[in-house]
Amino acid sequence: MLDLVNLTKRYHDLTAVDHLNLHLAPGEIFGFIGPNGAGKTTTIKMLATLLRPTEGDALVDGVSVVAKPEQVRSLIGYMPDNFGVYDDVKVWEYLDFFASAYRIPREQRSSLIGDVLALTDLRIKRDAFVEELSRGMKQRLCLAKTLLHDPPLLLLDEPASGLDPRARIEMRELLKQLRRTGKTILISSHILSELADFCTTVGIIEAGRLVASGSVEEIIQQTGLTRTLELRITAGLERVETVLREVEMVRDVVVDADAGTCAVSFAGELDDVADLLKMLLDDGVRVVQAMESASDLEGLFMRVTRGQVA
Amino acid sequence: MWAVDNPIIVRELRVRMRGNRALWMQAAYVGVLSVVLLLGYWQASQRPEAVADGQLGQLMFAWLSVAQGLLLCLMVPALAAGAISAEYEQQTLDNLFASSMSTSRLFWGKLVASSLFVGQLLTTGLPLMALCYLLGGVSMTQLLGVYAVQVSACLVLSAIGLGCSLHCRNTILATTASYVTVIGYVIFTSAVAAGTAALGAVSPLVASSADDGGIRLVAVAVGFTLAIAFLTLDFSVCRARLLRDGLVSWRPRLWLAAVALGLVTWSHHDSASDAPGLAVLLGILLALLLVSGDDGTEPRRRVLWWQFWRHAPESAPLFVALATMGMLLAGTDVVKLDDHPLAFGACTLAVLMVAAVTRAFHTAAGRVWPARFMAVTAVCVGTLLISASTVAQELMSPWEGFNKEAAWAFSLAQMLLYAWISVVMLYLMWRRRVFAPR
Ligand SMILES: Nc1ncnc2c1ncn2[C@@H]1O[C@H](COP(=O)(O)OP(=O)(O)OP(=O)(O)O)[C@@H](O)[C@H]1O
Ligand SMILES: [Mg+2]
Numbered sequence: 001m002l003d004l005v006n007l008t009k010r011y012h013d014l015t016a017v018d019h020l021n022l023h024l025a026p027g028e029i030f031g032f033i034g035p036n037g038a039g040k041t042t043t044i045k046m047l048a049t050l051l052r053p054t055e056g057d058a059l060v061d062g063v064s065v066v067a068k069p070e071q072v073r074s075l076i077g078y079m080p081d082n083f084g085v086y087d088d089v090k091v092w093e094y095l096d097f098f099a100s101a102y103r104i105p106r107e108q109r110s111s112l113i114g115d116v117l118a119l120t121d122l123r124i125k126r127d128a129f130v131e132e133l134s135r136g137m138k139q140r141l142c143l144a145k146t147l148l149h150d151p152p153l154l155l156l157d158e159p160a161s162g163l164d165p166r167a168r169i170e171m172r173e174l175l176k177q178l179r180r181t182g183k184t185i186l187i188s189s190h191i192l193s194e195l196a197d198f199c200t201t202v203g204i205i206e207a208g209r210l211v212a213s214g215s216v217e218e219i220i221q222q223t224g225l226t227r228t229l230e231l232r233i234t235a236g237l238e239r240v241e242t243v244l245r246e247v248e249m250v251r252d253v254v255v256d257a258d259a260g261t262c263a264v265s266f267a268g269e270l271d272d273v274a275d276l277l278k279m280l281l282d283d284g285v286r287v288v289q290a291m292e293s294a295s296d297l298e299g300l301f302m303r304v305t306r307g308q309v310a
Numbered sequence: 311m312w313a314v315d316n317p318i319i320v321r322e323l324r325v326r327m328r329g330n331r332a333l334w335m336q337a338a339y340v341g342v343l344s345v346v347l348l349l350g351y352w353q354a355s356q357r358p359e360a361v362a363d364g365q366l367g368q369l370m371f372a373w374l375s376v377a378q379g380l381l382l383c384l385m386v387p388a389l390a391a392g393a394i395s396a397e398y399e400q401q402t403l404d405n406l407f408a409s410s411m412s413t414s415r416l417f418w419g420k421l422v423a424s425s426l427f428v429g430q431l432l433t434t435g436l437p438l439m440a441l442c443y444l445l446g447g448v449s450m451t452q453l454l455g456v457y458a459v460q461v462s463a464c465l466v467l468s469a470i471g472l473g474c475s476l477h478c479r480n481t482i483l484a485t486t487a488s489y490v491t492v493i494g495y496v497i498f499t500s501a502v503a504a505g506t507a508a509l510g511a512v513s514p515l516v517a518s519s520a521d522d523g524g525i526r527l528v529a530v531a532v533g534f535t536l537a538i539a540f541l542t543l544d545f546s547v548c549r550a551r552l553l554r555d556g557l558v559s560w561r562p563r564l565w566l567a568a569v570a571l572g573l574v575t576w577s578h579h580d581s582a583s584d585a586p587g588l589a590v591l592l593g594i595l596l597a598l599l600l601v602s603g604d605d606g607t608e609p610r611r612r613v614l615w616w617q618f619w620r621h622a623p624e625s626a627p628l629f630v631a632l633a634t635m636g637m638l639l640a641g642t643d644v645v646k647l648d649d650h651p652l653a654f655g656a657c658t659l660a661v662l663m664v665a666a667v668t669r670a671f672h673t674a675a676g677r678v679w680p681a682r683f684m685a686v687t688a689v690c691v692g693t694l695l696i697s698a699s700t701v702a703q704e705l706m707s708p709w710e711g712f713n714k715e716a717a718w719a720f721s722l723a724q725m726l727l728y729a730w731i732s733v734v735m736l737y738l739m740w741r742r743r744v745f746a747p748r
Contacts, residue, residue: 048408049554069555074410084401088325100317101411145405 001026001184006056016042018208031195032188034205040188048078077146081157087131102149116144136167156187229264236285318419346377371442375456379514387488390424390471395481417547428464455528462535463514469542
């Protein structure tokens, strides 16, 4: 669906994007992660035909963004990171504007606008002026706009930035819903944990180069990092350490007796967690909760982007 | 239709009349023109012999057309210079450029959108111009000529503003740049007009000299001006293409356009027919009427149907124009209305055009309903009756200098126009919503 071939962008002597190679299969949800200034926006803008690559090319469904930008534009739905909306129109008029820009026939527009408004949960705001919307609603409106012409590829540049936790969750639910429609989605963020649970693959970019890519599992394997499992235990806490120390994968066990919790670092796959838990339960340790710590993904991100993994 | 299908134009139609800014601009425009008209009247009335010669209308007309030209040079660049740069500043440009809208469609939309309001201002000035016509000494050719040149000059000014807006990513800079360019353009065209008799009307400021050469001169001047307008626009489109699509194609187009421009200028002595004047006027009107429509998305206010002014605050400039006209007529007894059925008809036509244009904008803003249609129809039917009766009267007992053919043509045009308005009205009543998707 999307192929980047040595995609490069230079601004004078600064290389913002450096020979990026990537392949996305149809239906894939790709999380594009990197710190500020890593080159995410620059890459996405090149894919959206707003910037011309200095070198290399990108193919959307086999169509080159360099040679045939007009054709690419109807294949993508692009949501910019710092987007503006026309404040002086009503919500439906805003969508009608873009429907008309994408040459959707007039008689189809009304039902189409109804559909995307329903999907983004903005139906009650149909006749409100855009300036009356909250930031989260504007963000969803912008997302609704990208869906109007039913593009097979969505390019979303930090769709959840500046949202409160609740709106963030709503946005995530919305994206999960989109995943079900079978679209290929490229979504950028600074926060790995935000994307980890619904992206099929992630890529970590730093200083214009892709430092790691693949599923979260694969990256953890590739980088030889450990994951941290947080256990909540109601009985048998004193036995945990002795049991787990015997397992080869386990690197460290920290028991917090007061809180009744225990943090286990281990270098294995997610599937191995089940074995660990079975061992503990067999030993009479009552584990009531087990979760992978989110801060761990942050740690992974920090270590990858600090250049520890090359 | 082209206008309805271009999102940028539709947005302009919807948005322009929301809020009071446009209303104040329009009122200020008519106000300034009215003051100029009064000044012209005062100056002419110092010389009673001029009034006796029938030069009153001519003098006032000259004042008005120069004032209108100046106002346009001041307002149009400011209106157009924000077209691209403001979108850049508000960060809406990326969404627009990433959409599959073609660059030429985008720029054409921007050009028309920034000219539409100017067109409305021009029609707001029409009743005042028509007044000069009523007072005598001004020919229909001259009136139409000035308007044709000024309308095409507006396109040039808009295109200049648009080009600057594309080049400067900052509206203040773009506005400054377009004023500088416009000053250059006015000096250039005025020099051309002074130097070449055949292009006497090419400058928006001296457009009123069109009467010396008649339709032919107007046609040449308009052709020349339009060619410059499209040359300027095409240049911007090519530059934007280069930025957006990576195409380098402007050089051959530029040369082609330059050659075309040269040909237009060269072949000015080709004869032009006198007929198309009214046809053009009608065409513009029809286009404006077609883009109007009924959209009942906002709750109707509790206003009685005959309370025009409460229905449509933006038709206030129309009333200002009418009032000025009335005052002037009350102070002059140079002519009696009955003596000039044609001139009277022209006045009503002008007033009607203002109504039609304001209506188009008003409807697009999403708050109009049949009551105002009824009001417009009442005006149409009333003026039709009056002009029909005056024409009939003159046919029975013709006075000297009465132009029978023109009277017939005019009445016919008026009738066609009203018939058209009725058709559009019925259609809109039937469909209820033109802009709102069903
Ligand atoms: N127009 C420009 N001219 C010069 N340098 C630029 C330009 N746009 C971006 N850059 C540089 O390119 C690099 C990548 O920027 P980019 O906006 O792609 O980062 P990003 O990953 O989107 O960051 P963020 O997370 O802050 O959005 C930065 O170093 C930035 O300074
Ligand atoms: Mg960014």
